[in-house]
Amino acid sequence: xxxxxxxxxxxxxxxxxxxxxxxxxxxxxxxxxxxxxxxxxxxxxxxxxxxxxxxxxxxxxxxxxxxxxxxxxxxxxxxxxxxxxxxxxxxxxxxxxxxxxxxxxxxxxxxxxxxxxxxxxxxxxxxxxxxxxxxxxxxxxxxxxxxxxxxxxxxxxxxxxxxxxxxxxxxxxxxxxxxxxxxxxxxxxxxxxxxxxxxxxxxxxxxxxxxxxxxxxxxxxxxxxxxxxxxxxxxxxxxxxxxxxxxxxxxxxxxxxxxxxxxxxxxxxxxxxxxxxxxxxxxxxxxxxxxxxxxxxxx
Ligand code: HMG
Ligand code: MG
Numbered sequence: 034x035x036x037x038x039x040x041x042x043x044x045x046x047x048x049x050x051x052x053x054x055x056x057x058x059x060x061x062x063x064x065x066x067x068x069x070x071x072x073x074x075x076x077x078x079x080x081x082x083x084x085x086x087x088x089x090x091x092x093x094x095x096x097x098x099x100x101x102x103x104x105x106x107x108x109x110x111x112x113x114x115x116x117x118x119x120x121x122x123x124x125x126x127x128x129x130x131x132x133x134x135x136x137x138x139x140x141x142x143x144x145x146x147x148x149x150x151x152x153x154x155x156x157x158x159x160x161x162x163x164x165x166x167x168x169x170x171x172x173x174x175x176x177x178x179x180x181x182x183x184x185x186x187x188x189x190x191x192x193x194x195x196x197x198x199x200x201x202x203x204x205x206x207x208x209x210x211x212x213x214x215x216x217x218x219x220x221x222x223x224x225x226x227x228x229x230x231x232x233x234x235x236x237x238x239x240x241x242x243x244x245x246x247x248x249x250x251x252x253x254x255x256x257x258x259x260x261x262x263x264x265x266x267x268x269x270x271x272x273x274x275x276x277x278x279x280x281x282x283x284x285x286x287x288x289x290x291x292x293x294x295x296x297x298x299x300x301x302x303x304x305x306x307x308x309x310x311x312x313x314x315x316x317x318x319x320x321x322x323x324x325x326x327x328x329x330x331x332x
Contacts, residue, residue: 037261039298041077042285043208043238044070046313047098048079048113049282050270052091054317060094062316064101069312070267071105073305075285079132079264081112083119099126111172115146115153120160124167131164133157133204136176137192140183141212145176145275154198161203173199174240178209178224179216179251182276189227197231206236208264211251213279214244218254225255238262241283243269243322248283249291256295263288268310269322284323286310304329 047066051058067080080102081095095112102110111130114120123131135153136142142150157173164171177184178192196207209228211221221241228237239255239262241248252263269284289303303325310326321327 034257034259036256036295037259037297039261040256040292041262042075042288042299042301043077043079043111043262043264044075044267044285045079045240045264045282046070046266046268046270046285048082048092049264050266050268050313052082052089053271054091056317058091058317060097060101062313063094063098066267066309066313067098067102067110069305069309071108073309074299074301075306076107076300077109077111079111079113081110081123081126081128083112083114083122083126096122096126099123099128114160116156117159117163120163124163124169128169130170130172131160132172132174132208133160133199134174134176135195135199136181136210136212137187137195138177138181138184141177141181141275144183150195154202157199157202165203170205171203172206172208172238173202173204174208174210175199176210176212178228179211179220180213182213182279189224192224193227193231196228196237200232200236206238206262207232208238208240208262210240211242211248212276214242214248216241216251217247218250221251222254222258225258225260229258234259235261238264240264242271242279242281243283244278244280249287252283252288253291256297267306267323268314268326270313270317281322284310284326286323286325286329290325 086093266282
């Protein structure tokens with residue numbers, strides 16, 4: 034299949050990126066990060082997470098973050114919601130979209146959301162019903178699609194089965210998470226082929242962490258299969274608190290640079306995005322995880 038001519042970038046830095054940061058990040062910095070991303074042309078931003086503050090303290094101010102964001106026309110501001118309680122918080126904050134999340138691995142699901150895969154899906158039923166009643170779209174995440182920190186290898190058929198369940202329940206899009214970033218291109222391709230037999234490729238997204246430095250290669254492999262939605266974090270921020278050692282998502286700047294080189298449209302201004310990556314890295318006092326961001330800062 035040919036490469037897509039257009040890709041939608043889902044910027045998950047304010048959520049996936051910041052959720053794992055050890056130091057306290059002010060609400061004002063989170064709000065400014067979302068504003069800068071919007072100004073750079075990002076049209077889909079995961080801005081908050083309505084999970085238990087005991088489990089993920091960094092996201093405890095999600096309500097304030099959502100309240101402080103100056104909404105831009107045409108931008109979708111989304112949040113994670115693991116259950117109905119989370120959905121109610123997200124709804125009260127005026128989110129445009131919510132995301133439920135489970136995994137292809139039982140062991141990971143237990144560690145991450147304290148229940149089995151089947152239980153997680155049954156918790157999502159009322160969330161999806163309430164979302165539908167309020168005209169809010171629901172995205173579904175499947176974690177550990179290319180390997181699990183507890184269970185090791187994951188069968189593509191298992192990823193396909195969980196993805197299919199989320200689709201049948203009413204998720205408009207399924208994001209496939211290589212949570213620990215151990216995947217390689219052929220493995221990514223085989224996994225996607227299995228999932229695409231159950232879920233139309235136009236409803237799939239790639240959410241690749243870059244722990245082993247393979248994320249861009251894996252992305253190229255799935256783009257070749259026709260996948261056209263990519264999750265990424267500016268400056269490569271992040272990691273999952275329940276996947277020890279997992280580093281951030283593939284950096285948004287690196288993804289945009291790759292896509293531009295392939296002649297694929299995204300609507301994003303790489304210069305402004307790279308400035309945002311350098312700005313947030315300075316705010317967090319860490320080095321920029323985007324090679325492109327680092328290179329552009331020197332040029
Ligand atoms: P639990 O302890 O089993 O929940 O946690 P519970 O229903 O028994 O409730 C226990 C307490 O939590 C109660 O409070 C509830 O009110 C409260 P208490 O009575 O003890 O004071 N509670 C909540 N508070 C705020 N918001 C809520 C909420 N729900 C219950 N929504 C739960 C279950 C799912 C809540 C918990 O395990 C949790 O919050 N987990 C969060 C895990 C998480 O955020 N992980 C990171 C995001 S996923 C990810 O990064 C992967 C992804 O990027 C894709 C990839 O890379 O693969 C998406
Ligand atoms: Mg993630």
